[in-house]
Amino acid sequence: MxxxxxxxxxxxxxxxxxxxxxxxxxxxxxxxNVAATTSHAGITNWALNTLQHSSVSRRAKDIDGAAPADSAALAAGFHHFHAMCVQCHGAPGFGRGELGQGMAPTPPRLEEEAHEWTDPELFWITKHGIRLAGMPAFGPTHSDEDIWGIVGFTRALETMTEEDYAELVRARTAAMEEGGEEAAGGHSHAPGTAPHSH
Ligand code: HEC
Structure with missing residues (x-):
């Protein structure tokens, strides 16, 4: 024994x-090999994706709220989305920018993949980011109201045509030419920007 x-x-x-x-x-x-030019192995991909889904859904469970659909929230959401998300995720009629093309895992097209997540989950991801994947957190620099606007716009993307999106970009460019970036609601986010709402 x-x-x-x-x-x-x-x-x-x-x-x-x-x-x-x-x-x-x-x-x-x-x-x-930590290079972003090499993809994760199949099993690492599976483990990371499953981990992301279970971790996000556990943490988003207690969040109350739904994606807003009113035009003011969607307009604000678009300005943030076009300034901060398109370069990685792309948008209808827009390819991923140079940032997004160089990342592994590749940032997904949100008009195709957002439906996999509930509204509170989209809110959680946008607010807290996904550390393992390189998805930035926007909570440190944006109010909850701003983030719900971004979630509302992300949902609206699912049914948006390239022409719809191009029209929004045209209106934004025109507003910026007239009154500067603030007038369009869009703005650059310098390092150290404090939480703000506009
Ligand atoms: C620097 C590049 C970058 C920026 C900027 C960025 N993301 Fe991401 N995002 C990523 C990466 C990388 C992932 C994870 C991809 C993966 O794990 O497959 C991701 C994942 C996501 C996901 C989960 C999608 C899924 O199905 O896995 C959502 C939702 C999301 N981002 C929303 C946003 C929003 C909204 C913005 C703008 C406010 C934004 N992202 C800005 C890189 C970025």
């Missing part, structure tokens, strides 16, 4: 030492 227990303990200790050895080997030798 004692001998069996000892054998089990030795086996467990050897297994732990082996795992620790492999982890240290990978961490210190640089054999793991």
């Amino acid at each position: 004692k001998r069996t227990l000892l054998a089990v303990l030795i086996t467990v200790a050897a297994a732990i030492a082996l795992v620790a050895g492999v982890v240290l080997f990978v961490v210190y030798t640089g054999v793991y």
